[in-house]
Amino acid sequence: MSEREPPYLYPDYVGTRLRAPAQPLVNLPDGFHDFPAPLFPRTIAQVDHDLTRQHAGEPIGERIIVTGRVLDSDGRPLRKTVVEVWQANAAGRYLDQDDQHPAPLDPNFTGAGRCLTDNDGHYRFITIKPGAYPWKNHRNAWRPAHIHFSLFGSEFRSRLVTQMYFPGDPLMPRDPILQSIPDQAGRDRLVSRFDPETTVPEWALAYRWDIVLRGRAATPFENEP
Amino acid sequence: MSGPLTPSQTVGPFFGVGLPFERGEQLAPPESAGAMRIEGQVLDGKGEPVPDALLEIWQPATGFGRARTDSEGAFSFTTVKPGPVSAPGGRMQAPHFNVTVFARGLLRHLVTRMYFPDETQANAADPVLNLVEPARRETLIAKQCGGVLHFDVRLQGEQETVFFAI
């Protein structure tokens, strides 16, 4: 397989330098990590998929639909699986006391959502397009616009936390977090595509992004680091 | 034939708005029979606290818990002790939790295990502990400190926690 996960140590992303394990990971024989994924104990309400309807008013920004399918590596849809997302607001600011970016908070936007996939593995969120934001990794460092995703999949080994990006964002080639993925094909898998068919006229642009999780028949990656 | 897997990215520093949830750290109510408290700290390669980490513990028999670290890098869970777990091939594994670690600076999550200090015999026979070089096994075994189990996660360096490939 040409695709590769990012390494733990990627010095251009300064945060990895003191947090990447120095010792090799210990391999377990087959079968030790394929027990079922956790049953998610948090309730998921119907409204949780719509990040624009969690407050009295509507958030500022470009309303978008983000949708796609969650599949395992054999192409089987993952039904009724939990998808959690969080993101910055349209100005590039998170509702987080540690976010020091001098951009406005939006009283009508929390920036967190959850949903369950349907029987074909589809998820769907309504949100606003997140803004780029600066971070202190290097001089003039800006994160491309992105939405954070968290998924469980079917087995313990399917767990994935990742980020979805937007097509054509000029910040992507300069972002060490995205560039930590060694090959272009792998990086491209994190970029959504504009979806004119799902776009709702007079209402919201749509972006489509499919997610593939490790399933029963996936080939394990070689060990890193 | 495997499909193209979606690569991992860091959880970043601002997951607090999305992932932690109320009582996520309680796999059992603190007042319930047999409830025990697990406390620990996540530390980096200089021994500094990691204030932006998220831990998940999971054992099919006892459930799922999620807790973030605070400004001191500290986290806690309340749970009941899981029983022994069967291993592939029919052997038994000593009681343990699967522990998943996310943090800013971790481009992929880390997987480790927390074993119990009062299971000397079962730990000695555990097929996973036996794959770990003896000097590093103790990083996987919680320590009894008064009424609390203590389990630190050292991401790098001195006494680095053993992490498993997944």
Ligand SMILES: [Fe+2]
């Ligand atoms: Fe972010």
